[in-house]
Amino acid sequence: MKSKLRPGEIVAIATLALLAVAAIAPGLLSTLDPLGIDPGQAFRPPSAGHWFGTDESGRDIYTRVIHGARASLIIGVVATVIGIGLALLLGVAAGIGGRGTDFALTRVSEVLFALPGLLLALVFIAIAGPGIATSTIAVGLATAPGYARIIRSQVRAIRGAPYVEAAIVLGRAPGHRLTRTILPNAIAPVFVLATLGVGQAIVWASSLSYLGLGAVPPAAEWGAMLAAGRTYIGTAWWMTVFPGIAIVLAAGAATALGRSLQNRTRQVNR
């Protein structure tokens, strides 16, 4: 794990650091008000004064993209934590449990798999109602079965490893074996999964906002900004292009970092 950073990794880390700055202290990157309307300045194309142009109420899109980082990153991270948390429960229980437990939990994740991707999230929203909180939970729920499958096989593989056998021979209690032997070894791949997952969660959560089921305009959230831009797509292209680039950068950086972490852990294991 100690080899030098590659150029791609440096770009990905720098992008995420920039987004983190935008999320924590947006005032450093723009001094304007993300919700401040100025009808006289509506629909201005990108210029020196408004780098990314203005929207239908004259709000500065650059400022809104910067302020949108907080909502999008929080939603992405929280959704991933929910998804990975659920998957850990399912996957670890299936991985260390007996054949019966494993069979039952595998069927549960098969049922969740039968509604792929956004379909599960949409069904959940139909039941629980739209909004930022429910759409975040919906994304977490929709990503959980995929993670659960990977975690289960990871735990199964570790369970058969010699050091776990050694723990059994030494007379360690099952709970001790789980927390001290199995989980520490399963956690690195889970961390990689989470990094990849944040990218996917950002994409899905912004999709739900775009569809009008998550954050709603005029909130400065990237998906919601794109939903607002949809009406004016023929005339004000900048309302659609710039918030979208922000999503692609955030999700792309998380995915690229996750992929290279994956390659590194794979090389270490070899």
Next chain:
Amino acid sequence: MLRWLGLRIAGGVFVLWAVATLIFFALRLIPGDPAQAILGGPGSQASPEALAQVRLDYGLDQPLAAQYFGALGRLLRGDLGTSYALKTDVGALILDQFWGTLVLTLAALAAAWIFALGLALWTTRGGWLSDRVGSGMEIMAAAVPHFWLASVFIIVFSSWLGWLPAISVPGPIGLVLPVLTLAIPLAGFLGQVMRESLADALESPFALSARARGESETGVRWYHGIRHAALPGISLSGWAFGALLSGAVVVETVFARPGLGRTLLNAVTIRDIPVVTGVALVSALAFILVTVVTDLVDRIADPRLGTS
């Protein structure tokens, strides 16, 4: 093989039953009166008589178990119920919308396959640059949301160039942008997997012996390599179909194209529960069927799987 197929079909029926049961009981957990929802949601000022009539009509006055088994019985007869909002039969509504989505997803799957195979055959073991292109495509595929790609296509090809319609008109011309939107990210994923498999194949003994027989490098790649590149593509097609069904919700909405995805989104927005349940069940059924078929094709294409 028959035993395997029987088990798979039984598993599929179980999953459908579980999805139906899960949705049925999850709906009963939420606060709110279903009769009120049928009469237009909390905003509507329905009279007590109208609410009582609706409860009677929809069997909401009966005990939960009776409602559940009644719903299950109707499902077995293929009756998906009546839409709250449209007051029409959900089965007929879905049948009406199903073909649009099927055409869209199958066309996108075919296009993604062609792009991915082309990408894999051109870029595998092609040196540093093609490696970068390959893995860059995969990251883009994960990071570019369908709705944004669709929007950019509309801006470029409809607003600026005026080549293609922004709204999905009937006929092949209206299918171009929706299919490209779904196919390009998928091709990024499939292409990456095919590249890995093809790279292994090109280093294997049979590729060496083909080269030793004097076959050209292009011949080895396009004749011998392509089968090995295609194998993981077949295995992933079930998953890909699921991803396409999920993407269809977004793409049909952006291009205002009739289909199951848009029907589902409308139903979710107004909480038309029978339509949501119906589309979810039909999508699950389609997904399960495609998964069984791809597993079957996989077993025929790669006999090694049958023995393990």
